[in-house]
Amino acid sequence: MKPTNIADPEYFHKVVDCQYACPSHTPVPEYIRLIAAGKYTEAYMVNWDSNVFPGILGRTCDRPCEPACRRGRIDEEPVAICRLKRVAADNRDDVKPFMPKAPFPANGKKIALIGAGPASLTVARDLAPLGYEIHLFDEQFKGGGFMRSQIPSFRLPEKVLEEEIDYILDLGIHTHFKHYVSSLKEVLDAEYDAVFVGTGAPRGRELNIPGREEGSANIHIGINWLGSVAFEHTNKIGKTVIVLGGGNTAMDCCRTARRLGGEDVKVIVRSPFETMKASPWEKEDAMHEDIPIIDNHVPKSFVWEAEDQEDAGNADQSVRGPRLVGMMFEKVKAVYDENGKRSLVPTGEPEVFYPADDVLVAIGQENAFPWIERNLGIDFDKWEMPIVDRTTFQSTHAKVFFGGDAAFGPENVITAVAHGHQAAISIDLLCKGENLLTHRPPPHVNLRSMKMGIHEWAYDSKIDEYDRLVVPQAPKTKTLTNRKQEVELGFDPLAGYEEAMRCLNCDVQTVFDAPKCIECDACVDICPTACISFIPDGDEADLRSRTKVPAENLAQPIYVQDGLKTGRVMVKDEDVCLHCGLCAERCPTAAWDMQAFWYNVAKANGVKYGEMTQITRSENGSQNRER
Secondary structure (H helix, E strand, O other), X not given: OOOOOOOOHHHHHHHOHHHHHOOOOOOHHHHHHHHHOOOHXXXXXXXXXXXXXXXXXXXXXXXXXXXXXXXXXXXXXXXXXXXXXXXXXXXXXOOHHHXXXXXXXXXXXXXXXXXXXXXXXXXXXXXXXXXXXXXXXXOOOOOOOHHHHOOOOOOOOHHHHHHHHHHHHOOOOEEEEOOOXXXXXXXXXXXXXXXXXXXXXXXXXXXXOXXXXXXXXXXXXXXXXXXXXXXXXXXXXXXXXXXXXXXXXXXXXXXXXXXXXXXXXXXXXXXXXXXXXXXXXXXXXXXXXXXXXXXOEEEEEEEEEEEEEEOOOOOOOEEEEEEEEEEEEEEEEEXXXXXXXXXXXXXXXXXXXXEOOEEEEOOOEEOOOOOOOOOOOOOEOOOOOEOOOOOOOEOOOOOEEEOOHHHHOOOOHHHHHHHHHHHHHHHHHXXXXXXXOOOOOOOEEEEEEOEXXXXXXXXXXXXXXXXXXXXXXXXXXXXXXXXXXXXXXXXXXXHXXXXXXXXXXXXXXXEEOHHHOXXXXXXXXXXXXXXXXXXXOOOHHHHHHHOOOOOOOOOOOEEEEOOOOOOOEEEXXXXXXXXXXXXXXXXXXXXXXEEEEEEEOOOOOOOOHHHHHOOXXXXXXXXXXXX
């Protein structure tokens, strides 16, 4: 097998599982070490460089990093990466001195951003320091997009949202709020050099079953209803509420309904509980607030009855016409074919009736582009989605780019941020007249030895035995009576330290120098996971089968180096390595070294806001372990 090319920046990047899984590739272990050292401001800026919204994401991120976390392979519970991000945000000092300061020298180029959600705000953050004149359009009265209208205040306080949006708007962005863009042609005719569309997926899916029209007064599309609550147009709901759907929006709907007067709120979903799209912690929070989740029930009809009398609940209002009283459901079970494809098969039991004063329909979101004329050179697919290049985010119209949910359908905030970074690079290249594919800047990477002495490292390599900590919550007596009372209280600095110390420092790599090796097997003997083997060469499949413990996870590379005097090769299974440094400590010839790997995705502006931490990175190893 060919020796591993560790000069390829993507090799060690893939070994840092959490960072690799993050759509914006935030340097997770780096900022966690800074948190453990009490350097909250530096940790915040490392985050801000990559994900732009540390305080927001520290509360609301979908956490793709956590299922990938190596710690979860040891004690089944990954590091609470998302909540540590909040620790940095909550405990930082003033970060404005470390951010770009407007005004910037103008470059003569003008960019329109349609929709003020996370993707557009990221584009604005990246392009404004380069001198672009940025014009941001949104029909809402403030920025934030779906972060403002769809994430309830009990999860994301308005103060946090405003503060992180203002960091971007303070860069000199020209805002056009309460301005609905009704024609893309008009925007293009205004001679912008590029247009970025970040309008999200603004249309909730309908449920057209019998009774929908008759019960319409009390049947609400989930995302519209959440927006109405956020903007304080809606402040109450019936006592008995059904929420249809199994995603995170359904969880936000049911929890919001509890705070607006819903006494009997239940979620009813077609799929089995374990395959619901909602994040596990979202389901847990809903059930903690006494909201049952009833799975394997397919909605069949809305049930209504004629009403021609004074409504007892509204003595001052006479109700004339149909009144919703509940819904009928068919019980189903999940059946899987030989390919794993699921079908929901009726059980044959009688349909079930559940009463309801109001129903919230949260069964999915769709894109809608009625304001984009179809004769502008923008091609759409059969689902009426724009055809967008997944690398450049450019549409078939050279000047028009899409990102966030508007590009490929509903995702999440961190994915929208990642799209925004890449779209900003493309817009910058377009305005410079350069090729959008061949001139994309590479990531910023380096490898630096962490050696401080013969057997001492500039990072804390001890594997702590802490269990994952539980984030404290405010009591339900407070949270269920005030929709703006934040439920999660976050870790205090001590808890943040303890949780940070669970991190295995997966970005500190074991680097092997074969000519120094005397093949004494000391590293093999000391390795706690038996991930190092010295064996005869072979192809990859053969090597994976002959390592000390078979390297069966094909998604993770194996590290192979030749040049040993016996003709054998060193093979290390990166999948189970704990980055503990014991191999390097035991090695008598320093053939093994622990080297910090820094990987930072390039941005359009070329400014690495996280560089402020590079000055102090060498100090991080001397973390005080006393509490």
